[in-house]
Amino acid sequence: MLSVRLPSWRGALFATAALLSTALAAATPAQAQEQQAKRYPATLAGHALLPADTLVQAPADAGPLFATAGKFTNADRKRVDTVGSIRATSFASDPKVPRQTEIMLPVAGQAVQGFSAIVPQGNGEYMALTDNGFGSKVNSVDALLMVHRVKPDWQSGALQRLETIFLRDPDRKVPFAIVNENSTARYLTGADFDPESLVVQADRLFIGEEFGPYILELSRDGVVVAMHETMVDGKPARSPDHYRNGILPPVPGAVAFEVRRSRGLEPMGVSPDGKTLYPSLEGPLWNATANAFENKDGRAYTRILEFDVASRTYTGKSWKYKLEDNANVVADLAMIDAGTALVIERDDSSEGAKTQVCQGEAKPDCFNAPAAFKRVYKIDIAGADADGFVRKVGYIDLTDIADPDRKARAGQAPEGRFVMPHLGPEGVNIVDADHIVVVNDNNLPYSTGRTIGKADGDEMALLSVGELLRAR
Numbered sequence: 001m002l003s004v005r006l007p008s009w010r011g012a013l014f015a016t017a018a019l020l021s022t023a024l025a026a027a028t029p030a031q032a033q034e035q036q037a038k039r040y041p042a043t044l045a046g047h048a049l050l051p052a053d054t055l056v057q058a059p060a061d062a063g064p065l066f067a068t069a070g071k072f073t074n075a076d077r078k079r080v081d082t083v084g085s086i087r088a089t090s091f092a093s094d095p096k097v098p099r100q101t102e103i104m105l106p107v108a109g110q111a112v113q114g115f116s117a118i119v120p121q122g123n124g125e126y127m128a129l130t131d132n133g134f135g136s137k138v139n140s141v142d143a144l145l146m147v148h149r150v151k152p153d154w155q156s157g158a159l160q161r162l163e164t165i166f167l168r169d170p171d172r173k174v175p176f177a178i179v180n181e182n183s184t185a186r187y188l189t190g191a192d193f194d195p196e197s198l199v200v201q202a203d204r205l206f207i208g209e210e211f212g213p214y215i216l217e218l219s220r221d222g223v224v225v226a227m228h229e230t231m232v233d234g235k236p237a238r239s240p241d242h243y244r245n246g247i248l249p250p251v252p253g254a255v256a257f258e259v260r261r262s263r264g265l266e267p268m269g270v271s272p273d274g275k276t277l278y279p280s281l282e283g284p285l286w287n288a289t290a291n292a293f294e295n296k297d298g299r300a301y302t303r304i305l306e307f308d309v310a311s312r313t314y315t316g317k318s319w320k321y322k323l324e325d326n327a328n329v330v331a332d333l334a335m336i337d338a339g340t341a342l343v344i345e346r347d348d349s350s351e352g353a354k355t356q357v358c359q360g361e362a363k364p365d366c367f368n369a370p371a372a373f374k375r376v377y378k379i380d381i382a383g384a385d386a387d388g389f390v391r392k393v394g395y396i397d398l399t400d401i402a403d404p405d406r407k408a409r410a411g412q413a414p415e416g417r418f419v420m421p422h423l424g425p426e427g428v429n430i431v432d433a434d435h436i437v438v439v440n441d442n443n444l445p446y447s448t449g450r451t452i453g454k455a456d457g458d459e460m461a462l463l464s465v466g467e468l469l470r471a472r
Contacts, residue, residue, distance in 0.1 A: 140190025
């Protein structure tokens with residue numbers, strides 16, 4: 001439930017994460033002896049922004065429901081048609097003193113907001129994936145799913161939207177009833193799927209999503225070709241939102257599911273030869289036999305899976321990624337070469353620059369929990385240990401980036417520094433041998449990490465991280 005206070009579904013998610021962190025005990029002496037990953041420098045090479053209030057009109061044949069979006073985000077879930085009548089507050093603000101944002105819902109159009117993946121396409125262009133809408137199946141019924149072709153101007157800081165592709169299922173490849181079931185085009189919505197990761201390969205788009213979780217396979221113009229179920233260790237892995245489960249409470253053990261709600265296929269990378277996808281779960285699987293989330297000696301881990309593109313099947317092989325904190329999540333994965341990858345690991349409860357931290361009690365004009373753990377790790381998959389755990393080679397800190405040439409187009413940071421203070425840095429990819437690109441999911445209008453009282457826009461940061469990419 002989303003309201004002027006911390007939404008109850010999001011609050012429940014934070015509470016569950018806290019319980020998970022407590023339930024999985026503190027590190028053992030053996031863990032304390034683990035080799036710590038080295039921190040490497042990162043320098044801002046470019047910064048481009050798309051304003052939070054950027055809208056696009058729905059296709060003419062989508063129907064009148066999609067002329068506006070956000071009509072179902074009111075606290076009591078009652079439909080509200082009046083544009084700009086619902087006030088939003090930040091996910092990461094203290095519920096007792098919420099930080100409001102200036103964007104009111106519903107909006108007159110479809111919000112471009114919420115980039116959860118980014119893929120370089122050459123010629124300075126990128127494909128960017130919009131998240132599912134307003135945070136849940138229930139409130140995203142009127143949010144259409146989209147992929148955008150965008151181009152940043154690193155000199156001016158402008159981020160241009162060149163094209164928007166609306167996802168649809170005219171050939172009825174989706175095996176369950178969708179919102180637009182009785183239409184011809186069958187445009188997909190945020191109540192149908194929660195798209196989180198994107199691979200662009202030949203004439204196909206592969207999208208990792210959270211509700212099933214599933215891998216959606218689409219043509220380059222956004223038409224669903226197939227929907228692939230998630231398999232772990234040869235068995236289906238499903239969340240409470242999987243279509244075979246229906247609407248169920250997000251309490252592991254109460255029903256038969258393995259993937260916690262909102263912890264589905266968040267990251268996904270592709271091998272350099274395009275033959276293998278590497279979808280990954282955002283958080284640990286539930287182990288019904290152990291009656292616990294997957295962990296080793298109290299440390300939670302998530303799974304990196306292997307999907308063969310030629311056969312469209314999971315190979316059964318997987319690797320384990322150990323979280324630095326049991327409440328952390330992994331947000332994206334990008335393969336560097338056949339054996340190493342970049343992974344975004346972050347907390348899911350902090351946003352904002354430390355220069356504006358609340359002094360004493362939380363207040364609405366400061367950040368009660370400024371951005372803390374937001375990192376991009378390089379991992380060695382090929383060199384995983386006998387138990388399948390990948391090695392963390394090194395990392396960069398997204399809350400402390402060098403900016404000697406003043407490339408930043410927004411934000412407050414100490415002289416010569418740059419911060420990505422968002423709740424959710426969500427997408428990462430390789431640009432060249434020295435540079436990566438990172439984008440944020442702005443959770444429109446529920447994240448205010450960049451400026452107090454203003455909803456975050458979509459940002460692209462071009463980072464020079466050659467030392468990390470070449471680290472061994």
